[in-house]
Amino acid sequence: MIQHVDAHMMLTLDGFGTGLNQSRERPFGTIDPRQLARWMFEDADNNRAEIDAVVSYGAFVMGRNMFAAPGPDAWEPEWTGWWGANPPYHAEVFVLTHYSRPSIKMEGGTTFHFITNGPEVALAEARAAAGSRNVAIAGGVSTTRHYLNSGDIDTLHLKIAPLLAGEGDRLWDGLTAKLEPIAARHSKYATHIDYRVVK
Amino acid sequence: MIQHVDAHMMLTLDGFGTGLNQSRERPFGTIDPRQLARWMFEDADNNRAEIDAVVSYGAFVMGRNMFAAPGPDAWEPEWTGWWGANPPYHAEVFVLTHYSRPSIKMEGGTTFHFITNGPEVALAEARAAAGSRNVAIAGGVSTTRHYLNSGDIDTLHLKIAPLLAGEGDRLWDGLTAKLEPIAARHSKYATHIDYRVVK
Numbered sequence: 440m441i442q443h444v445d446a447h448m449m450l451t452l453d454g455f456g457t458g459l460n461q462s463r464e465r466p467f468g469t470i471d472p473r474q475l476a477r478w479m480f481e482d483a484d485n486n487r488a489e490i491d492a493v494v495s496y497g498a499f500v501m502g503r504n505m506f507a508a509p510g511p512d513a514w515e516p517e518w519t520g521w522w523g524a525n526p527p528y529h530a531e532v533f534v535l536t537h538y539s540r541p542s543i544k545m546e547g548g549t550t551f552h553f554i555t556n557g558p559e560v561a562l563a564e565a566r567a568a569a570g571s572r573n574v575a576i577a578g579g580v581s582t583t584r585h586y587l588n589s590g591d592i593d594t595l596h597l598k599i600a601p602l603l604a605g606e607g608d609r610l611w612d613g614l615t616a617k618l619e620p621i622a623a624r625h626s627k628y629a630t631h632i633d634y635r636v637v638k
Numbered sequence: 639m640i641q642h643v644d645a646h647m648m649l650t651l652d653g654f655g656t657g658l659n660q661s662r663e664r665p666f667g668t669i670d671p672r673q674l675a676r677w678m679f680e681d682a683d684n685n686r687a688e689i690d691a692v693v694s695y696g697a698f699v700m701g702r703n704m705f706a707a708p709g710p711d712a713w714e715p716e717w718t719g720w721w722g723a724n725p726p727y728h729a730e731v732f733v734l735t736h737y738s739r740p741s742i743k744m745e746g747g748t749t750f751h752f753i754t755n756g757p758e759v760a761l762a763e764a765r766a767a768a769g770s771r772n773v774a775i776a777g778g779v780s781t782t783r784h785y786l787n788s789g790d791i792d793t794l795h796l797k798i799a800p801l802l803a804g805e806g807d808r809l810w811d812g813l814t815a816k817l818e819p820i821a822a823r824h825s826k827y828a829t830h831i832d833y834r835v836v837k
Contacts, residue, residue: 452817453653453810601817601833603810611652611802618651618800623824623831630822632829634800 442566446576446583447493447596449475449629454611455604456580463508466521474602478629485626489598497572498565499532500558502582506534506551514540520551528577531568533561535582558585580608587616587636594621595634641765645775645782646692646795648674648828653810654803655779662707665720673801677828684825688797696771697764698731699757701781705733705750713739719750727776730767732760734781757784779807786815786835793820794833 450456451470458469467475478486506520514536520526525546533552540553554561565574576586586592595618618634625631649655650669657668666674677685705719713735719725724745731750739752753760764773775785785791794817817833824830 452813453808454651601819603813609652614802619826620800620824620829623822623829625819625822625831627818630819630831632822632824632831 442569442571443573443593444562444566444576444586444591445496445573445594445596446578446586446592447598448578448580448583448610449598449600450610451475451600451602451604453603453605454609455607456578456583456610457504458604458607461504461508463518466508468607470602470604470607475600477600478598478626482626482628486629486631489596489631492596493575494527494529496528496530496575497569498530499528499575499577500561500565500582500586501532501534501577502579503534503536505577505579505582506536512538514538514553516540519543519545522549525549531565532577533565533568535561558582558589562586562591580610584610584614587614590616590636590638592616592636595636597632597634598629599632600629641768641770642772642792643761643765643775643785643790644695644772644793644795645777645785645791646797647777647779647782647809648797648799649809650674650799650801650803652802652804653808654806655777655782655809656703657803657806660703660707662717665707667806669801669803669806674799676799677797677825681825681827685828685830688795688830691795692774693726693728695727695729695774696768697729698727698774698776699760699764699781699785700731700733700776701778702733702735704777704781705735711737713737713752715739718742718744721748724748730764731776732764732767734760757781757788761785761790779809783809783813786813789815789835789837791815791835794835796831796833797828798831799828 461468507518526549529548531550533554536553539555543551576583617637619637621635622633656666660667706717725748728747732753735752738754742750775782816836818836820834821832
């Protein structure tokens, strides 16, 4: 069996996955998550397959700002992510960071590991942890762009919400990967477009 | 019967319909039309419905730079558009401009009219010329954005090619219309996404 590496990302029409001024209170900064993720919150029945797919992996890699808002260099030990006591991953999650921190075992099988020796090592650890299952790059924008450009991602699953951000972190800025559409589907609050990364 | 107003537009992933430095030799400027329209040129059989739909209207409105490259204010009478002697519209086409010019009757039923008294008048003339058929806004980006924001467009048909432009005229910049996805389909070189303009 070939192990795949996928990425799932919510974007605005104008290509932003995060707005400006991300904070603990606003994980997407100036982008309103109730709008960006409206397809999940208000139309879950019609997007069940896509909602389930996001967390259907054997291990995950995420960027530092996907785990915590930008802040002081050192970790604040009470911060354990945005997802409460029982995060939706239920698997090993490898967080890219420059500052080491002990792993955090959460309820429901999620463990956050903090990887300080780079994205290649983080992905290798996730691949090993996933065993026979696939691996997902869980965001944010710059981490996903990194793994798209490095050729590590097989399929990019975009969920494009019909709103504009105007500024923030745009997936397209600096992207060098070549993409080919392989699926597209709409629901009321988002279009789901899947791209194969051409290698 | 209710007469609809649609718009069809090819965009890059990053939302550009035209690049920089549009010229007679490069109608899309720095965007390579062989890439932007590859779905038409190299995969026509799989995109037949969308190709036919673009020109299936009773009348059209287009911006000045959709008809001719930016240049001297006055029209050069030998320029009759990018489409040769027999343009694909086969209908009345109303070109927005600040400089009047006699109408040009082409082969195949296309006539270009040059409208100097604004987009409302151009659309009203197109509506009248279309009779019982629908009207299309044929581009370019700023003209389409204008009619999206004015609430005149019912459905926006995007054809998103998997390439990046980086700069040029981006549909999203300055868009105030609210959109709701109503259809999505992919082919190898483009995703076709249709949006209803929420009024």
